[in-house]
Amino acid sequence: MPRRRARHRTGRGARGACLCQGNRSGPERGRLTDSTGNRLRYAVRRADLRAVAESRRRLRDHLRQWGVPALADTAELLTTEIVTNALQHTGGGAVLTATLSAGPARKLRVEVHDSLGRRPPGGGRPADDATSGRGLLLVEALADTWGVQARGAGKVVWFEIDAAAAA
Template sequence: MSETRGLLRDHLRSWGVPALSDTAELLATELLTNALQHTAGGAVLTATLTSGPAHRLRVEVRDSLARRPRAPEPGAVSRALATGEHGTSGRGLILVEALADAWGAQAQEGGKVVWFELDAEEAA
């Protein structure tokens, strides 16, 4: 995981949006961890930065499990913050929901892709 975080950090720096590093690394690690814990086939992470009016970072994690993740229940983010829950698992998508500007999951042949986007315009 540390190699993946380092590569992502290097790309964000070279793309001129190093301010996205902390959030992007955290969320990418959460999605990768979920994929590796729930599949036997590994995972592939890709990151792209779009230009133009919708200047966004998109990170995708592809894996071999067709089952899509469930979105956190409404209010899960505020409940976790208010109660100070300190569980060691099950909070990855809560973090993605709370910190990403957009996220989702799509079925693909042989598995799925789970993705998140961060607004890069404000970070540039």
């Protein structure tokens, strides 16, 4: 079920592998975008936390190409949180997909699909002295909508940001 926040805020690899539609050679090879040019897919290998930075870089580059660089700060932060969660809490890899919808009500949708854990992320509020556990609080606070969907043996954690408001 999608979750909404009250207000919208926008801020002004070698380790993973790019994927695209029609890629039959596996996650080690592929192009950065599919044929429509409004989609990024990037596979991050199991336990490769250094690839999180590459995920951010690729997303930032695509947002610039798509003409919505104002979304970069917020989108990179939230992407970092959900990619890192997928790698740390499932013990497997993940696939990042970012798409920018067309039309006047453009939305950036970022999804991270893991294939090893169906358990929903989160577990309540962390203790005041906890050193982690605040990532989904950031997602909830900064994304327009977000949610979790079971998919196969795993799940997809996703968020959307209104790109039209940032233009």
